[in-house]
Every structure is written in C-alpha cells, then in structure tokens.
Amino acid sequence: MQSLPGFRDFVPKECAARNYIFHRWREVARRYGFVEWDGPVLEPTDLYTKKSGPEIVTQLFNFTDKGEREVAMRPELTPTLARVVAAHEREFKKPLKWFSIPQCFRYEKQQRGRLREHYQFNADIIGESALEADVELIALCVDLLRAFGFTAEDVVVRISDREFWIDFLRAQNVPEEKWEEVLQAIDKSEREPREKTAARLGSLAEPTFKILDGTGTSEKLEQVVAALRNRGLTEFVKIDLGIVRGLAYYSGVVFEAFDRGGKLRALAGGGRYDNLIQQLSDGAVSLPAIGFAMGDVVLGELIAEQPAAKAKMEEAIAAQQNLDIYVVIAKEERRADALAQIQALRDRGYRVDFPLTPAKVGKQFQTAEQLGARIAILFGDEWPQVKLKDLRTGEQSLLPHEGLSARFAALLSSPA
RNA sequence: GUGGCCGUAGCUCAAUGGUAGAGCUCCAGAUUGUGAUUCUGGCUGUUGCGGGUUCGAGUCCCGUCGGCCACCCCA
Numbered sequence: 001m002q003s004l005p006g007f008r009d010f011v012p013k014e015c016a017a018r019n020y021i022f023h024r025w026r027e028v029a030r031r032y033g034f035v036e037w038d039g040p041v042l043e044p045t046d047l048y049t050k051k052s053g054p055e056i057v058t059q060l061f062n063f064t065d066k067g068e069r070e071v072a073m074r075p076e077l078t079p080t081l082a083r084v085v086a087a088h089e090r091e092f093k094k095p096l097k098w099f100s101i102p103q104c105f106r107y108e109k110q111q112r113g114r115l116r117e118h119y120q121f122n123a124d125i126i127g128e129s130a131l132e133a134d135v136e137l138i139a140l141c142v143d144l145l146r147a148f149g150f151t152a153e154d155v156v157v158r159i160s161d162r163e164f165w166i167d168f169l170r171a172q173n174v175p176e177e178k179w180e181e182v183l184q185a186i187d188k189s190e191r192e193p194r195e196k197t198a199a200r201l202g203s204l205a206e207p208t209f210k211i212l213d214g215t216g217t218s219e220k221l222e223q224v225v226a227a228l229r230n231r232g233l234t235e236f237v238k239i240d241l242g243i244v245r246g247l248a249y250y251s252g253v254v255f256e257a258f259d260r261g262g263k264l265r266a267l268a269g270g271g272r273y274d275n276l277i278q279q280l281s282d283g284a285v286s287l288p289a290i291g292f293a294m295g296d297v298v299l300g301e302l303i304a305e306q307p308a309a310k311a312k313m314e315e316a317i318a319a320q321q322n323l324d325i326y327v328v329i330a331k332e333e334r335r336a337d338a339l340a341q342i343q344a345l346r347d348r349g350y351r352v353d354f355p356l357t358p359a360k361v362g363k364q365f366q367t368a369e370q371l372g373a374r375i376a377i378l379f380g381d382e383w384p385q386v387k388l389k390d391l392r393t394g395e396q397s398l399l400p401h402e403g404l405s406a407r408f409a410a411l412l413s414s415p416a
Numbered sequence: 417g418u419g420g421c422c423g424u425a426g427c428u429c430a431a432u433g434g435u436a437g438a439g440c441u442c443c444a445g446a447u448u449g450u451g452a453u454u455c456u457g458g459c460u461g462u463u464g465c466g467g468g469u470u471c472g473a474g475u476c477c478c479g480u481c482g483g484c485c486a487c488c489c490c491a
Contacts, residue, residue, distance in 0.1 A: 002464095005482070052491085058417080059489070076491035104491075109417075112484070120491080246490050269491090293491075330449050361449040369451045380449065391451070 006108075006116025016317045017303075018119070021296050022101055023316075024147045025121045032140045034099040034123055039080035041103065045070040047079045051249070051280060061105040061116070073105035077122045078273070078291065079280055085126055085289075086281035094127030094287075113265040113298045124291030126277070131220065134253045134272060135227040137290055141257055141268055142228075142236045144294060149309035150302070152235035155267065159225075159255040160243035162271070164218045168211070172204060180248055186212070187244040212242050224253065245269060249276045253290070259302050267302065268294035322372030325408070326391075327354035328364040330380030338379040341386075341401060350408065375408070 003009055010018055026036065045062050062072035074080060077100055085096065100122045110116055123140055125133040138157060145155045165186065169179050185200035189212065198205040221239045228234050237255075245254045254271030258264070270292020278286040303309045325345060329338050338354065345352045353371060355364055361378075368376045368391060378387040382398060388407070389396045399407065 002482080048491090055489095056491090059491085074491095078491075106489095106491075108489070110483085111486090114490085266490090295491095328450080362451080364449095365451045367451090376450080378449080387449095389450075394451085396450090 004116070006110035008115065008117065016321060017300060017313065018296060020313050020316050020320075021148075021299060021303075022119070025099075025101060025144060025294070028140065028144050028147045029099040029121075029123060032097070032123075032136070032143070034097045034140075036100060037084070037098050038100050038102065039074075039077065039084060041074055042071050043074055043080060045072040047083065047280075048072055048075060051079050051276070059106050059108055061107045074102060075104055075106050076293070077102045077104065077120070078124075078276070081122070081124060081126075081291075082277045082280040085277060085287065086285040089285045089287070095133065096124070096126040098126070099123040113301060115297055119296040121294045121296075122291060124289055126289040127287045129274065129288035131223055131253075132227070133290055135224055135231075137270070137292060138224065138237065138253075138255055139228060139231055139233055141255070141270070141292055141294070142233050145236070145257060145267070148299070148303055149312040150306065154260055154302070154306055154309070155236065155257060156260055157237045157255055157257045157268075158240035158243045159221060159237055159253065160239070160241050161218055161221055161253050162244065162250050163220070163252050164241060165244065168207075172207065174204065182208075183244045184246070186242065187246060190242050217241070220253070245271055249273045249279070251275055255292070257294070264301055265298050267298050268292055318372060322351070322374070323353050323368075324350040324373065325352045325375050325377060326364070326368030326371060326373035327352060328361060328368065328376050328378040328380075329355060329358070330361050330364075330378050331383075332358050334379035334383055337383065337401065338377075341377070341379075341404070345404075345408070348408075377404075 008014070029036070045057065045060065048056050048060060056075075057072075060072040060075055062070065065071050081098070081100075101119055102122065103117060104120050105117050107116065108114070121144070123137060125137055138159065141157055145157075162183070165183060166179065169182060174182060182201065182204060185197055186208065188200075189197040189208075194209075198209075201208055217239050225234055225237060225239060228237055243254055243256050244250075245256070250271040251274045252272035255269065256266045257268040258266055270290070272288070272290040274288040275286075277289055303313055327338050327342055329335050342352050342354055353373070355367065359367075365376060373391055376389040376391055378389065379401075380387070384401055385398045386401045386404075387396055387398055388404075
C-alpha cells in the first residue's frame, strides 16, 4: 500500500523540516502583531462554488457525507475567513491581523511543487483600506522569506495593481464584461508566445505591450515602494504590472513572490480583495481586506536548493532534536539506579535517552553520538559514582550520583 | 482531464532478448567498559502490477497504476 497520489508521509526528517517552516512562519507573523486562528478542514461545497462558480468542483476533494451534505476539503482558507469574519465581525477591533497555517486540498494531477495537499501560511488584514495595510503585508511576506535565510539575491516580490489595469481598460473603452478576459491574457503573457497574447488582446495588444515592456508604474505602486524603502526592504521588491493573478476577486494591489532563478512556481501570492467579504456574506458585512498565502511545498524546495537556507534549517532542526544526555548502562545491575536518575533528569526538563535493552558500551556511545547528545553518563563499576563524559570534548570526570543537576546546568549552558 | 518521457534492493543506479548486480544505508561481528576511520559477514527484489510476443522478457508489444514534464488550472 502506498499513500494516495499527491499526499505525503512525513517521516521524522520531513516532519522536522515541516515544523521548522511552521515555526518560522509563526515567529515572524507574531513579530508583526498577527494572531493565529483556524477553521474547519471540511466545509460545505457551496462555500466554494459561491465564490468561484460551479467549475471549481472539478478541482475539489468533495463528496456527499452520511447526512447527505455536499462537502469539500478546503482548497483555500479565504472563504472560511470571510465567513468567520462576517459572523464575528463585531467582536473584534479593526483592523484584524490574522494568520493561519491550514492544510489545503485540491483534486488535481500532481506535479513538482504542486501536490494534492499542502500547508499554506495565510495572513490577512481586514478592515483597513489604507495603503499602509498593503505595505505591511508585503513587508511581512518579505520578512518571512528573510527568516528562512533568503536574500534579495534569492527571491523577489513582484508588485502590481489591478486598479491600474481597470483604469487602463476604462480609458480604452473596453466593455466591463471583457475585463476579466483581458486580465487573464496579461496574466498569461509572460508564459506564452507574444503572438498568442496579441491574438487574445486584439486591438489592445499594442498599448498593453507598451506598458508591459516599458517601466509601467503608478503613483500608488510608487507609494508602496517608497514605504518599503523606509523599512529597508526595497531590494526585495519590484514593480511589475505583468502580475495580475488568476482570481477574479482581487481589487487592488496584487503581488507574487518568486525565486530569482525563476525555476520554481510562485512562493507566495496575494492581494487586496475589498469586495469579497461582502459577496460571501450576502451583503451582511462589508470590510476591505488584503491577504496573501505562502505554501510549504515550493518554499521547501527552494530551501533545499539554497545552501545557506538549507544549512540554517538543518542547524535549527539539530538544535531542536539533539539530546542533552545519553545514559550509558555499562553494567546491567545498575539499570535500576540509572532509571531513577533518568526520571529525575527528565523531570527537570532535560532531554534524556538510554538503551531499552542491554547493549555493548561501544554501541551505546555510538548511539549517543548519533542522537546528538551533549553528555553521556555512564552507570557501572564506579557506583556509587557515575562517569560523566562531555561528548564534544571527550573530557571525562567521576562524580557521586547524588546531586548531579547543578553540574548539568553548567555543562549544558556552555556554548555549543 | 489531455499529451510526451520514465518505473530494477530502503536510497542512487548498472545489466546486447540469454543465470538480476554494485555503491550507500541498515543489522551483526573484529579478546574485558568509550564515539572516527578501516576490515569481515549478513538482510531485502514476485525488475510497479496484469496480460501478450518469444525456446527464453528487466529488455519488445498492450493495458493498468505510480512518478516527472508540458497543457488545463492556479486557491
């Protein structure tokens, strides 16, 4: 039996990598004053069709439950967020700064960087229409990437504005029902031959390419960049009007993060969606909002490919997993005494392990080494003394078994 | 969902249509209770699965499942 296509097993190594990513996400989000929330993994299918139309069902992990309800594994968190915010809107002071790390699902053929299941960091600012919110969120996105050890050499956040294009379409007298089609064409323009895009755009091709080829910008985007300059983050961002994003509900600033090498899929993406909460709450609540998401799969791939980021992760994982103490039981008749000491040390919060069954001393030291223990305590003929060995220096000393904790505090607090 | 390429040990990969192998990992040893290196020995395969062609298939053909890539879609 193997796992279902597009689903992952997390053996300890992968689980540690995943948790490292989660830890960094949480750390940086809290640094920015965001609070964590979550919602159900399973939602009524309607929640998604309402926002995206019936075609979305082909992309969903959906089924009929035993109560004849049409349900779907969440493909994203934003509809749930809109529902929750609409329901509890009056309970919170605005603006809301919320983040979450949901596992999301999609029924699609998998490829590299795109599975049927992934974890997706989401951050949203709700109830603030000022551009400062856009800047704060883009800064968060940059700082999340920095937290993994990436520099402006490794990643870039490309920032655009849908409002710019809407103004453009109005100026060109394009009927509103064609806007979405044009935006889609612009979104695809980078990935397909120019002739194909030109065919999609028709008479709009010339003015559109002029904007995309030139240093297209807007006053709003310049303000965003200026504000990021105050934070010292401009080298990570670039105004790029070719970014439109596929979703129809984006209403203002949109942005996407990529690896500079351009080998991977987008690391993160988001934008302003000022009308979505109103739409999803059937008009009950209207709040401006901006949010973005960063997935764990592509991010993990980039970390693995970037030596500095990889080293940083491995160091963090080692610090998290290493043992403080490995107890070597050299004489089985000391096992009971060793277990008493092990329990006492664990009660004090030390990470302690020992051989569950009799084993040769050499093997026990090897295990201690492999588990990353700082200190070995040997229980054997020296009793009632025990032998202490610092596994980094090889230094050994003999101590009475009583009252060892003070000694450990000193040993373990010394720099690695 | 469509098309192309691929599928051999836990991992990375060999094997002209003719007896399925190597390295790494893992496990066990190398005279009494100390981590590395080294040395010795050992384990694991219905060659993804099912059919077919052939005296004979890991190898050729068909199907299926899985993976990768490009579309589609992108939350």
